[in-house]
Amino acid sequence: MAFHNNIYQPRVPPEFLEELQDMDNPYPATPDRIEFGKTIYYGKGLCVTCHSNNGKGVELPGHSPRDFTDKKWQEIRTDGEMMWVLRNGSPGTGMPVRIGKGINEEEGWSVIHYIRTFADKN
Secondary structure, three states: OOOOOOOOOOOOOHHHHHHHHOOOOOOOOOHHHHHHHHHHHHOOOOHHHHHOOOOOOOOEOOEOOOOOOOHHHHHHOOHHHHHHHHHHOOOOOOOOOOEOOOEOHHHHHHHHHHHHHHHHHO
16 A cells, blocks of 8 residues: 655645635634544544554554644644545545544544644644
């Protein structure tokens, strides 16, 4: 399985990138929302399976899941781009579609808020 050599390369097709970079998370990042995202991350979202308890990603043969503790990555990737990946998976990687296949839109946006907290833990 292929993976992106440049970890900062967008996983979103170029024709969608500008629109998604302007897309805001419709849910405010309240403590309750972040906690809800955490329960999805460690529970039915199955995020922890590949991205691990600490958000650094579990090294797997053939690909390396995203390291959510990477502050540079957190700064350049938008919530809209992350939602696109949850909706569509990440072509060329092991990242599967999650929205509609385990979690819904609200849960996805909440997970994104929780993922953002990993940048503060590095």
